[in-house]
Amino acid sequence: MSNMKIIALLSACKTRWLRWPKKIRILTAVMAIALCAFTAWGSWSWQQLDSVLLKGNSRLYTVAKGAKAKDVLVELAAEPVSPFWSVVWLKLHPELSQIKAGTYKIEKGWNVKHALLVFVSGKEAVFSVTLIEGQRIEDWLLALSKSPYLEQPLTPDDLNSLRSEFNIEQENIEGWFLPETYSYTVGSTSRDILRRAHNEMKGYLEKNWKNRDKSVPYDSPYEALIMASIIEKETGKVDERPRIASVFVNRLNKKMKLQTDPTVIYGVKDRYDGNIRRRDLEDDNPYNTYVIDGLPPTPIAMPGKAAIKAALHPDKTNYLYFVAKGGGAHKFSTSLAEHNNAVRRYVLEQ
Structure with a gap:
């Protein structure tokens, strides 16, 4: 379009604009300004969400079952964020919405986007307990009871129930658990660890028994x-x-x-x-x-x-x-x- 045509078009628009009643012209102008301001504010808001930091220090954070990403975002942000624009931002970043329930380690200095990516990955905070070879079951129960975030500690009074649960034939369950370092997440129990140790021992013993020196007197x-x-x-x-x-x-x-x-x-x-x-x-x-x-x-x-x-x-x-x-x-x-x-x-x- 030539410059002359553009000038003519603008002149026609101006003429039509001036024919509108004054109140309509004022209302239209206010609405146009408000729309521009709203758009600018929105653009700034969701761009800010790309970099807004987490509040607090490094810590564990639990995403509850059924939690919504928008609510988690608002809760974790170090500065106030608009719930409305949080929804808009998540619409523009759908990959951040499918957060998974669990307990995660979040670090000081992370931005909210980083934290949401971790929650989407489902990679929960991992802890470990080392069950030492040569120790007795009572020693292991004590070690498990002192392990952080490991629930439902056991005592020697629980040994019979463990024997029944794990289908151990012998009355004394000593020896039936493989010494290793076992990883776990928040919410795991002492029974969970011992169940894994028992299954590991059964599998290892069975495999090595098949390959044994056939002259051993067992x-x-x-x-x-x-x-x-x-x-x-x-x-x-x-x-x-x-x-x-x-x-x-x-x-x-x-x-x-x-x-x-x-x-x-x-x-x-x-x-x-x-x-x-x-x-x-x-x-x-x-x-x-x-x-x-x-x-x-x-x-x-x-x-x-x-x-x-x-x-x-x-x-x-x-x-x-x-x-x-x-x-x-x-x-x-x-x-x-x-x-x-x-x-x-x-x-x-x-």
Whole structure:
């Protein structure tokens, strides 16, 4: 369109405008100004929402089930935001509307948009608890009770219900849970963690039982689990575990008593005060391997993966004895005379 035509069109519009009644002209002008102001304010408002920061410091924030993104946005914003323009802004950013219920970690300095993206992802705040190999179930219950945001702590009085819930045949559930670091979210329970640990143990034990050294003298995976718990308590050195296992396997094959102190300690329970006395070695309980033949009736601790592998794949040796020689290591012997010399050297003469 040429300049002359544009000028003519504007002149015609002006002429028509001037023919309107004065009140209509004023009202139209006011409405036009208001529309422009409203549009400008709206544009500024939703552009501001792209960068408005969260209020408060880093913390956990829970998105309730059924919560609306617009309400969460208004609640979290560090400065007042218009509920109306929040809705408009979310219409322009539909990817931010599908927030998921859960508890999330939000950081100081984040903007609201970042937080909503996290809520949409469903990646809740994650915590962890480490269940340590060689400990007893009572130790684990205590560790779980002290873990932050883990609900429904358990006590030893709950062990029977756990046994029933997890379909554990043995009356004593010791050993039936795999030591690992387990992650969880807010709202998880101690039972949830133990259920996972039990399933992990069942799966790991079954898999490794199938691949075991077929010469090991166990009649069932459970007997291997018992042996693994003894190995776990006897040494913390991973490279020694297959050798420790060989000693116990050799003794079982020769119908010798295992004579392992950790089983004695487990059998006398709270009576143990840090020293094993003669009365403990002679105590007639099913865990005292100085008295009973073969394995004790249940595991005496929670064995880890390395101990289970050692129980199922012991070294091939002629060792029948071992004694601690310091630094976590052991002296291994094939005869009682050799063992007694080692005891004198590493224990009695210290």
